[in-house]
Every structure is written in C-alpha cells, then in structure tokens.
Amino acid sequence: MPATIKDVARTAxxxxxxxxxVINNYPDVDPELRERVQAAIRELNYRPNARARxxxxxxxxxxxxxxxxxxxxxxxxxxxLQGVExxxxxxxxxxxxxxxxxxxDVRAExxxxxxxxxxxxxxxxxxxxxxxxxxxxxxxxxLGVPHVILSNHHVTEREQTPFDxxxxxxxxxxxxxxxxxxxLGHRDIWYIGDTALPWYQARYESYVRAMREAGLAxxxxxxxxxxxxxxxxxxxxxxxxxxxxxxTAVFAAYDEIAFGAxxxxxxxxxxxxxxxxxxxxGDNDEAQxxxxxxxxxxxxxSLVGRQLAQMAIEKLQQPEGRLPExxxxxxxxxxxxxxxxxxxxxxxx
Amino acid sequence: MPATIKDVARTAxxxxxxxxxVINNYPDVDPELRERVQAAIRELNYRPNARARxxxxxxxxxxxxxxxxxxxxxxxxxxxLQGVExxxxxxxxxxxxxxxxxxxDVRAExxxxxxxxxxxxxxxxxxxxxxxxxxxxxxxxxLGVPHVILSNHHVTEREQTPFDxxxxxxxxxxxxxxxxxxxLGHRDIWYIGDTALPWYQARYESYVRAMREAGLAxxxxxxxxxxxxxxxxxxxxxxxxxxxxxxTAVFAAYDEIAFGAxxxxxxxxxxxxxxxxxxxxGDNDEAQxxxxxxxxxxxxxSLVGRQLAQMAIEKLQQPEGRLPExxxxxxxxxxxxxxxxxxxxxxxx
DNA sequence: ATGAAAGCGCTAACAG
DNA sequence: CTGTTAGCGCTTTCAT
Numbered sequence: 034m035p036a037t038i039k040d041v042a043r044t045a046x047x048x049x050x051x052x053x054x055v056i057n058n059y060p061d062v063d064p065e066l067r068e069r070v071q072a073a074i075r076e077l078n079y080r081p082n083a084r085a086r087x088x089x090x091x092x093x094x095x096x097x098x099x100x101x102x103x104x105x106x107x108x109x110x111x112x113x114l115q116g117v118e119x120x121x122x123x124x125x126x127x128x129x130x131x132x133x134x135x136x137x138d139v140r141a142e143x144x145x146x147x148x149x150x151x152x153x154x155x156x157x158x159x160x161x162x163x164x165x166x167x168x169x170x171x172x173x174x175x176l177g178v179p180h181v182i183l184s185n186h187h188v189t190e191r192e193q194t195p196f197d198x199x200x201x202x203x204x205x206x207x208x209x210x211x212x213x214x215x216x217l218g219h220r221d222i223w224y225i226g227d228t229a230l231p232w233y234q235a236r237y238e239s240y241v242r243a244m245r246e247a248g249l250a251x252x253x254x255x256x257x258x259x260x261x262x263x264x265x266x267x268x269x270x271x272x273x274x275x276x277x278x279x280x281t282a283v284f285a286a287y288d289e290i291a292f293g294a295x296x297x298x299x300x301x302x303x304x305x306x307x308x309x310x311x312x313x314x315g316d317n318d319e320a321q322x323x324x325x326x327x328x329x330x331x332x333x334x335s336l337v338g339r340q341l342a343q344m345a346i347e348k349l350q351q352p353e354g355r356l357p358e359x360x361x362x363x364x365x366x367x368x369x370x371x372x373x374x375x376x377x378x379x380x381x382x
Numbered sequence: 383m384p385a386t387i388k389d390v391a392r393t394a395x396x397x398x399x400x401x402x403x404v405i406n407n408y409p410d411v412d413p414e415l416r417e418r419v420q421a422a423i424r425e426l427n428y429r430p431n432a433r434a435r436x437x438x439x440x441x442x443x444x445x446x447x448x449x450x451x452x453x454x455x456x457x458x459x460x461x462x463l464q465g466v467e468x469x470x471x472x473x474x475x476x477x478x479x480x481x482x483x484x485x486x487d488v489r490a491e492x493x494x495x496x497x498x499x500x501x502x503x504x505x506x507x508x509x510x511x512x513x514x515x516x517x518x519x520x521x522x523x524x525l526g527v528p529h530v531i532l533s534n535h536h537v538t539e540r541e542q543t544p545f546d547x548x549x550x551x552x553x554x555x556x557x558x559x560x561x562x563x564x565x566l567g568h569r570d571i572w573y574i575g576d577t578a579l580p581w582y583q584a585r586y587e588s589y590v591r592a593m594r595e596a597g598l599a600x601x602x603x604x605x606x607x608x609x610x611x612x613x614x615x616x617x618x619x620x621x622x623x624x625x626x627x628x629x630t631a632v633f634a635a636y637d638e639i640a641f642g643a644x645x646x647x648x649x650x651x652x653x654x655x656x657x658x659x660x661x662x663x664g665d666n667d668e669a670q671x672x673x674x675x676x677x678x679x680x681x682x683x684s685l686v687g688r689q690l691a692q693m694a695i696e697k698l699q700q701p702e703g704r705l706p707e708x709x710x711x712x713x714x715x716x717x718x719x720x721x722x723x724x725x726x727x728x729x730x731x
Numbered sequence: 732a733t734g735a736a737a738g739c740g741c742t743a744a745c746a747g
Numbered sequence: 748c749t750g751t752t753a754g755c756g757c758t759t760t761c762a763t
Contacts, residue, residue, distance in 0.1 A: 035502055037739095037740060037741085038740060038741060039740080047749080047750085048749065048750045048751070049740090049741080049742095049750090049751095050742085050743085050749070050750060050751075050752095051748090051749060051750075052741095053741065053742060053743085054748095054749085056741095057742085061748060061749095062748075062749085063748065063749080066748090066749080078525075080500065080501050080502045080525075081501045081502075081740090081741080082501070082502060082503045082739095082740055082741075083501040083502065083503035083504045084433070084436050084437045084440070084442060084503035084739090084740080084741095085437055085503070085739075085740035085741040085742090085755095086501075086740080086741060086742075087433050087741095088433045088434055088437040088739090088740080088741075088755060088756075088757095089740080089741050089742050089743085089754080089755050090741085090742070090755090091433070091755065091756095093433060095478075098479070104464070105454075105460040105461075105463060105464045106457045106460055106461055106464070106666075106667060108455045108457075111454040111455055111460040112454075112455055114454060114479065115453070115454045115455070115481065118479055118480065118481050119481070122480070122481070122496070122497065125497065127478050127480070127497065127498065127504060128478065128479050128480075129444075129476050129477065129478055129479070130447070130463065130467055130477050130478070130479040131467065131471070131476070131477075132464065132467050132468070132471070147471070148471065148474065148476065149476065151429065152429050152430045152431070152432040152435075153384055153429045153430075153431060153432065154431045154432035154433035154434070154756095155432045155476060176429075261671055263668065263671040263672075264671055267673060293671075296672075296673055297673075299648065300673070317455075318455060319612065322610055322612040322613055322642075323612075323645075324616060324645055324646075324649065386755095386756060386757090387756060387757060388756080396733080396734085397733065397734045397735070398734090398735095398756090398757080398758095399733070399734060399735075399736095399758085399759085400732090400733060400734075401757095402757065402758060402759085403732095403733090403758095405757095406758085410732060410733095411732075411733090412732060412733085415732085415733085430756090430757080431755095431756055431757075433755090433756080433757095434739095434755070434756035434757045434758090435756080435757055435758075436757095437739060437740075437741095437755090437756080437757075438738080438739050438756080438757050438758050438759085439739090439757085439758070440739070440740095503740095
C-alpha cells in the first residue's frame with residue numbers, strides 16, 4: 034500500500050494542503066516546512082497518485098495515437114509514433130497506442146469504436162494516424178472528442194477545412210525529383226507506383242506536371258499484384274524491360290517500390306546508376322544503406338509526429354480552438370543512385 | 383460538459399446506485415428500471431468517466447510498454463509492440479508507449495526515470511522491452527512496480543530467476559539453420575554477424591555447435607563499422623571475398639545483415655542461391671519479398687508481444703505472483719535463397 | 732431490488 | 748503563509 038498525501042502530512046506534521054503546495058511547487062511555502070515535507074516524501078518513498086490528481090483536475094495528460102488500418106511495421110508509421118512520443122514526453126504527456134481497423138463502408142454510427150473512445154477520460158485528445166475515412170472522423174467529431182488528423186492518408190469526400198491537420202508536402206517532392214532527373218539529361222523517365230491510392234495519385238500528378246513542363250511524355254507503370262510494395266516495383270520494372278521500352282531513369286512512389294525495381298534491373302544486367310538512375314520516396318533507413326546509397330525524397334517522419342503531438346496538446350488545452358493546418362516540407366536527398374544520362378547519339382544529318 | 387452518473391440518475395428517476403449497477407451489468411436490477419436507465423444513457427449520450435472509475439477502484443487498466451535504448455523503426459520492436467496492443471485491446475486494457483534511453487553505467491538510484499514511473503497510477507504494470515540493463519531493472523524493482531521483461535535483450539550480470547520474463551529461443555534457431563545448410567551438403571559455411579552483443583554471441587555459439595557436431599571448422603566474420611546492419615553485412619562479405627576464402631553458404635545473424643552480404647555477393651557476380659546459399663534470422667517482411675525469397679529463421683514477434691501482455695495483465699491482477707518464464711519457439715522457413723551445394727569435384731586417387 | 736451515503740487521494744477555494 | 752474543507756464521479760457497503 035503506497036503512502037498517500039495524508040501519510041506525508043502526518044510525518045511532516047503539516048496539513049495536506051501544505052504537502053500539496055510543496056508537491057506542485059507553489060512559491061509561497063515556508064522554506065523550513067518545505068524541507069520537512071520533502072524529507073517526509075523521501076522517507077516514505079511517496080509518489081503522488083496520478084489517478085487522484087487527474088480525477089480532481091478533470092483532465093488526463095494522455096494523448097491517444099490511433100493507427101487506423103495500417104501496420105506499425107511500416108517505418109512510416111512507427112517513425113511518426115516515435116516523434117509523437119518524443120514531443121509528448123518532453124511536455125509531460127503520455128502516449129497511448131491504439132490500433133484500429135475498420136471498413137470505410139460502415140456508417141459512422143455503426144462503427145465499433147476502440148476502447149479509448151468508448152469511455153471518456155482515458156485520453157483527452159486523439160491523433161488520427163494511418164489511413165482514415167470520413168465515417169470514423171465523423172464518429173469522433175460527433176463524440177466531441179478533440180482530435181488532430183494526419184492529413185496525407187485521410188481519404189475524404191468532404192471538403193476539408195484547413196484546420197487541426199498535419200501532413201507532409203506530397204506534391205513538391207515528386208515534382209522536384211522528376212525535375213532533377215530531367216536536369217540530369219534523362220528523357221525516358223518512368224513513374225512506378227500505384228495510382229489507385231489517392232496519395233499515390235497526387236505523386237503521379239506531380240510527376241506528370243514536371244514531365245509536361247519539360248515537354249516530355251509521362252510514362253507511368255503500375256503492376257499491382259498485392260500490397261507488397263517490393264514485389265510490385267519488381268514486377269513493374271520487369272514489365273517495362275520485357276516490352277523493351279526505353280528507360281534511363283525511374284521515379285518510384287515509395288522506397289520499397291524502388292528497391293523492387295532496382296533488383297529487377299540488376300537481374301537484367303542493368304547497373305544503377307550506370308544504366309538506370311533511380312529516385313525513391315520516403316527516405317527510410319534502408320535507402321542510405323544501399324550500395325550505392327539511393328537518391329530519395331526525405332520525409333521527416335519524426336517532425337510530422339512532433340507537430341501532431343504539439344497540436345494535440347494545444348487542442349487538449351483549448352478544445353474549442355482551431356489550429357491552422359501544418360504542412361511539413363520534404364527535401365530531395367541526392368545520393369549515388371542517380372547520375373547524368375549518357376550523351377544521346379548525335380543524329381546523323 | 384459531459385453528462386455524469388447523476389444526470390443519468392435524475393433523468394431516469396432512479397438513484398445513482400442503480401445507474402452504476404446497470405452500467406456494470408449487475409444481474410439483480412428490475413428490467414423496467416434497467417430499460418429506463420439505458421434510455422437515459424442514450425438520451426444524454428452518457429459515457430462513463432474512466433478517471434473517476436479507476437480512481438475509486440484504485441487500479442488503471444493500462445500497461446506501459448517501455449522501449450529502452452532501441453528504435454521503434456526496427457520491425458522487431460514495433461512487431462512486439464503491435465502484439466502487445468493486440469492482446470491488451472482484446473482484454474480491455476490500454477497500452478502506453480514510452481521510449482526510454484539510459485546508460486547502463488548510471489547507478490540505479492541516479493537514473494532519471496520516465497514519467498510513467500515518477501508518479502504511480504499512470505500505468506499499473508510495465509513491460510520492459512528493448513535493451514535493458516540491471517540498473518534500470520533494479521530501479522523498477524525498488525519502486526515495487528509490477529513488471530515483465532523481454533528476456534532476449536536483457537543484459538544482466540545477476541543470476542536470473544526464471545520468472546516474469548518472456549523471450550524467444552535464440553539458441554535452437556541458429557543451430558537448426560546451420561544444420562540445414564550442412565544437410566544440403568555445404569561445408570564452407572560462414573557465420574556473419576556481430577559477436578560483441580550478447581544475444582549475437584548466443585547465436586554464434588549455436589552456429590559453432592552445429593558446425594563442430596558435423597566435424598566442420600566454424601568460420602566467423604564480423605565487420606562492425608557501425609550499427610548499420612546492412613553495411614556491416616556487406617563489408618563482412620566483401621572481406622571474405624577479397625581474401626579469397628571459400629564460401630558456399632552463409633548464416634547471417636540478422637536479416638538485414640543477410641541483405642548486405644547478398645548485395646556484396648551479387649556485386650561480385652555470385653548468384654544466390656546458385657553460387658552461395660544464404661540464411662537470415664528474424665523473418666522481417668522483406669525476407670519473403672526478395673527475389674528469390676530468403677530462407678530465414680522466423681521469430682513470431684507478435685506472439686512474443688501477446689505473451690508479454692498476457693503476463694503483464696496477470697501480474698497486474700496478482701502483483702505478488704511469480705509467473706514462470708516463457709520461451710517462444712522459432713522456426714526455420716525454407717525458401718529460395720538456399721539450395722544443395724554443387725557436388726564437390728571427386729578427388730583423383 | 733433499490734436508495735442513501737461513505738470514501739477513494741488530491742486540488743483549490745477560503746478563512747484565518 | 749498555513750490549515751480546513753468541499754467536492755471531483757464513481758463504486759461499494761449498508762440499510763431498508
């Protein structure tokens with residue numbers, strides 16, 4: 034049975050009010066009493082009861098990170114969670130990790146919500162991460178629970194107000210990457226990636242924009258065998274090579290896709306970057322560890338997480354306030370998997 | 383301001399005691415009253431206040447997953463966390479994610495503990511995951527906080543009582559893997575991996591045992607440039623090849639190490655599995671996605687996590703009880719990166 | 732079967 | 748500056 038504030042008060046021969054003031058670092062306490070209280074705390078090995086404290090203050094320093102419909106094994110999501118925890122810990126908050134899988138086709142009121150939403154007071158603000166749909170967001174809104182949304186994977190049909198959302202810039206990365214390849218003299222630049230998923234769609238369109246601006250024809254290739262990025266990238270490259278299409282550069286919509294394509298090229302005796310330049314997307318750890326290290330678009334997942342956490346804590350303190358959307362910039366990291374295109378044969382005139 | 387139990391009682395014209403009995407599914411409630419209460423709950427959109435409930439019950443349905451000195455980006459750790467969450471959610475518990483970095487050289491009483499341990503009542507049981515040392519474990523013990531330890535990465539100098547610990551079998555996996563390569567006719571089988579870390583040491587010894595039993599000389603190679611597994615595996619293979627040592631098979635102490643070695647072999651024109659067979663360790667998702675898919679030792683991380691969670695919940699309910707250590711078996715997954723050794727040239731007699 | 736009331740540990744408001 | 752006390756929402760015990 035742990036010591037309570039009463040025990041400390043008795044031992045220090047003061048009132049519980051004084052003990053409370055000492056615990057919470059109130060300024061106006063007689064130094065001698067403060068010392069006596071602190072001695073009693075040490076002696077009794079007293080740790081405040083967080084339950085009682087949060088109960089009387091009617092608020093819990095807990096943020097729930099809800100990962101919807103995605104696996105934490107994906108470094109994207111674990112990276113964001115890690116950023117969330119980092120910020121929360123520094124601000125004195127705790128992070129509750131909840132995985133939540135649901136179908137987008139269930140009506141909001143019929144969703145079987147995660148426990149953290151079935152009672153109130155477990156966590157006072159939610160971070161909706163992973164892939165989310167309108168039905169769940171709507172259910173959370175209806176409950177009146179403060180929340181912040183990871184915007185990139187929020188598949189919505191409603192018009193979004195630019196508030197209480199954090200994401201990274203999914204448009205300029207692919208655009209910059211493609212432009213970089215063009216600058217290097219490449220013309221047969223393929224986009225490899227799924228175009229069915231909305232966020233891949235955005236990446237594709239940015240690629241197309243860069244190609245068009247340079248007067249080049251966009252070349253998209255997607256083989257969607259499974260939700261296995263590597264295999265799809267591999268198969269897409271196989272397809273391009275088997276058809277005999279010219280290819281000197283690839284922008285892959287995700288690092289894992291790039292790795293698959295890379296292995297396919299290698300299998301066909303094509304060297305990266307000698308024969309084909311490759312740019313990935315995401316900058317997971319593996320990218321820098323390839324031989325040669327892979328050029329890719331870096332998304333600062335930790336920063337995305339920290340920003341989500343910061344906004345969540347602000348919302349928790351001011352549930353009615355609306356915080357403007359934050360978009361985290363991305364950056365092209367140039368490494369060894371890209372190089373200038375071989376000079377084109379001079380046309381005979 | 384959310385509705386409280388009082389509001390429900392007033393609306394249903396019953397006492398708060400009755401409302402409590404309905405909420406908690408007590409059997410002896412008049413069906414008519416129960417119906418009235420439920421109607422009031424719906425009408426007021428009442429959700430019980432978890433804070434008040436846990437306060438009066440003096441226990442919180444929260445387990446803290448403390449990841450020490452490791453990154454959640456490593457699929458090992460995120461896989462375990464995901465298993466923990468899965469079990470906890472099904473049992474009505476919540477998971478608090480805490481990252482905690484510390485030095486093993488600080489005395490237990492001088493450690494700056496994570497917030498979840500500085501007050502009590504935030505979480506009632508801890509899962510100590512990641513890499514842990516005696517000082518932290520001792521500090522947790524001194525606080526009298528119930529806890530369960532992931533045993534594989536617990537670096538200890540104390541004699542361990544086989545209780546309140548969960549781990550996977552780090553001995554039979556490497557042994558089986560090596561024996562399998564021997565069965566395939568390989569003789570020049572290299573172990574690639576760090577031997578400085580204790581758990582890698584165990585894997586190495588098991589490899590050595592299998593080699594010795596077959597009358598073969600163990601061949602260990604470690605290049606430890608950094609904590610980058612891929613690069614170390616790559617460099618280790620480079621070393622073997624540059625020295626011109628014979629090699630027809632490799633057991634790598636971790637999948638990422640295997641990937642690095644694989645790429646080095648490929649660079650040197652050696653095909654897997656035609657020229658070299660490779661066995662990895664861990665069975666991260668990428669292993670099955672290689673071309674060909676990689677033979678590896680599967681560690682069921684989710685099961686490790688679920689087992690940790692189950693024991694944590696038991697400890698939480700019976701803090702004094704001691705639960706026998708659980709060791710999760712591993713299994714060799716045979717895939718395309720291994721094949722029988724080419725027949726040795728028949729010695730001229 | 733139901734209502735009334737004590738009390739969980741703490742904070743904060745108030746009185747002195 | 749310090750002590751006293753109400754009260755947070757709920758469960759549980761004790762009457763009835």
